[in-house]
Amino acid sequence: MSKNKQEIILVGNPNVGKSTIFNWLCNKKQKTGNYAGVTVASQSGSYFYKEQEVEVIDLPGSYSVYPGSEDEAIFTKFLIEEQENYAGVVYVLEALSIKRGLLLFQQIQDLRIPILLVVNQIDQAERRGINLDLDLLSKLLKVTIIKTNAKANVGIDDIRQAVFKENFSVSSEVSFEIPMEQKGLVFKILENINENNQYKVWTLLASETYLGKLETVNDRLMQNDVKCLVPKRLQAQETVRRYQKIDKIVSQVLTKKPQFKELLTEKLDKVLVHPFFGYIIFALILLLIFQSVFFLADYPMKWIEEIFLNFSNLTATSLPAGPINSLISNGIIPGIGGIMVFAPQIGILLYFLYLLEDSGYMARVIFLMDRFLKPFGLNGKSIVPLVSGTACA
Template sequence: MQETSKKKQILLVGNPNVGKSTVFNLLCNKKQKTGNYAGVTVASHSGNYDYKDENVEIIDLPGSYSVYPTSEDEAIFSKFLIEEQHHYAGVVYILEALSIKRGLLLFQQIQDLGIPILLVVNQIDQAERRGININLEELSKELGVKVLQTNAKQNLGIDELREEIFRSGFLKSDKISFEIPVEQKGLIFKILSNTAESNHYKVWTLLSSDTYLGKLESVRDQMNYEDAKCLVPKRLQTQETIRRYQNIDRIISKVLSKKPQFKELLTEKLDKVLVHRFWGYFIFAAILLLIFQSVFFLAEYPMNWIDSTFLWLSNTAKDALPEGPINSLISNGIIPGLGGIIIFAPQIGILLYFLYLLEDSGYMARVIFLMDRFLRPFGLNGKSIVPLVSGTACAIPAIMSTRNIENVKERLITILVTPFMTCSARLPVYSIIIGLIIPDEYFGGISYKALALMAMYFLGFFMSLLAAIVLKKFIKNKGKSFLVMDLPTYKMPLFGYDFRLMLEKVWEFITGAGKIIFIVSILIWFFSYFGPNHKSGQWLASDVKLENSYLAKMGKSIEPAIAPLGYDWKMGVGILTSFVAREVFVGTMSTLYSLDDDAPEGKVIDKMRHDVKPNGEKVFNFATGVSILFFYAFAMQCVSTLAVVYRETKSWKWTVAQLLGMSGIAYLASLIVYQILK
């Protein structure tokens, strides 16, 4: 096999929501998450592919509307674009056909920085459906670059793009389209004469930016006090935007034509209802209810099959292996522990798949727009709904997605309240407890269990809003922020691609949780298999009854603290182990009830349902079940989430405050509901 001899680095750039990540995936055969709303890519991602003995590295930068950063993800974009210019061969700029005017602003800024660029117009078919025709030849002539056409959703034009990258079809403009205002020209030329920089637009960007871009300090050193005092970055940016759009309007008048009286498309018709000030919220709630109904209804058969399979594996291992600790470890420890978490994979998969379809279709962008007015009084904005909704899958990427929130205070509040959202790790806990305490009955064709699950999701959401109100009092905002976004057209979701993506995420959940459950199951088995031998006075005795094991002693030692919440020592052990990750609670309970010789034979949920206290009262009664649900609705209990909160806030104060605050709320809420309901 011949090794590639050449290497080339390319930047993939464009506005948010133009299909950039889809192009990246197709070029590099990767599965980076794409979504039909701004803020999906919040850090640079890289991938490689080989083409004609050349290795190409594609760096997918966060979407941005301008070279002037207003949020952390845009700062990543701007700094990489300007400071790393000598490292890459050129920029592939993705321009969405339906948003050509908006996209050309950033394109011309990059072009004026003297960066070699190749223009790719994506989703022209969407424009044609609206009666919009774009003359690509004229566009190429006006801009002085090569222009390619792609349809990333249909994998069209990607091979042509690879070929053009191989040919290094990136062109550098020999002139700067932006004319520096007369009042700043003298200062620009003064700075140019004292530095090695020759591009006067790059100096302009450094002067116009109110955040660090490149060698801003060295440029400022060239100015006297009077010069610096006259520079107001926002005013300079506004001047540039107005002048550029005047030029862009001239270009668009030449390259774009629209059929008169083109009939209203489905997008416009649907938006009259889906973003309606009343019906929009009603429809969103109805969609969520349908999803939660599906989580129980569609997952029932695969869950039963998985449960039966692991029960068979456990019994087979018990019969096949010789009696002793190894038999007990595998049949009563590891297999039930892993089965207790894998059984919920179908429910997690169904939930994620529906969320991916909503994102892919363009509906999630409407949810952002719809929720902006609703979230403002809580110290949040519409963009906060992206991490909040993403938090239903996992809080870690959700917290990272807050980087596209421009206002620093709103971003911090969003980071701190996002863990209240019901993530996929909570779903196994909710599912098993709801299955124990909620009857399998229906109201108007809707399952009580689906209503209960939806109630838990809304409880997490409203708790995040309540926490945001409190945090708003302590974290003062400096100035107002505004939501500015384009609503994309509705698109048919890529059902197959979203299904594959869902399978990958479920597999990540199983393998990630499986590693933890495997270790925890061994530890739980060890401390439950051994205990003190009171007769001989020995420290260690094997194969003792679960009630007399070291595990039981540890659980009973914390029972005074958890008894007011309605929990016994087994639940206490489950809560302790789940501080690593919430879903470990289910694996722990599965292992404990498999190790309990007094528990009836059968499925774990049946053992839990029939378990009774010494006084004959059910262990998992309604009051206790609701108490557990409230505890896991509010408790942090995820080490990985704590780590990412610290990384994003760079503050131990807020990280520890979040941990203690959520744990305290969880304990108090569980205590109150149990005492009321018992």
């Protein structure tokens, strides 16, 4: 990569404003939202700052370096395997959920990847009476922090400037100590492969995706040790230990004003994601949507049917009698009309889904339905294609 061109990657949990920041940086219009399919593959764009071209790659949102879905697998593969090709990571952290976001942040730090921290949605945190000591957080994490409000295009130029100055940090300390039970195996693997990062080897052991790669090492005894591991157990062990440290950090940097007035959205959340009433409300909303779809679509459907019927009759009387006439008037035109007649229903349904997503309710539905769909091998994100598919029913 030339000195006048730099490549960075945007990383963070889902729905933290990552794609909005990407759009502002690169003057693009990538779709943003709270459901599956928003960023399931890496998106790329570029911008120029002080005669330097910067290529930005927006990776799918993830909660951990251990992939649990297709989009998270894309994220992990690029983050680890393409490390030599990018200058650093711009990590987007939501101010309202720093505890959740710091897990992945610390994992990236322990991989010794150059990183810059962006704390987004500070305005929302302040409205809820939450105060973040970003100076202290910067010292504790040993990283440069930029404060942004992505929706209002606040702090975007600060990101460009920090990237230009290469204000990426590489931590010399580790947040997660390898457990003694696996430390010997990690050191053995380090001796057999071209790697000196203990945590990177740990991620291979704890990841079901990458575990098979370690079976190529020469030491047979080591291969047996690797096969005896349970990746999910190692992941859980790491998560517990990390959150013990994260809790201490959050307690130092986050304060909330006492008796702060509860916002209307917080009151609504208690009802909308309630384990009992939440499902009833969602069912009633779906019933209302489908009744509205059938009622509102009735007139345009009849109008479309009449247009194609008249056009078919006109064609039948205008063309000479024969197989061509029959093919067009009785086959092609009615066939197209039979498809187009459903367009109003599908269009109205998609518009209602857009309203639900834009209001923020769809994000709450995803959270609510996650527990319900898990026994079927699905997660809450699947509710959108499931609901959309009912338009064909």
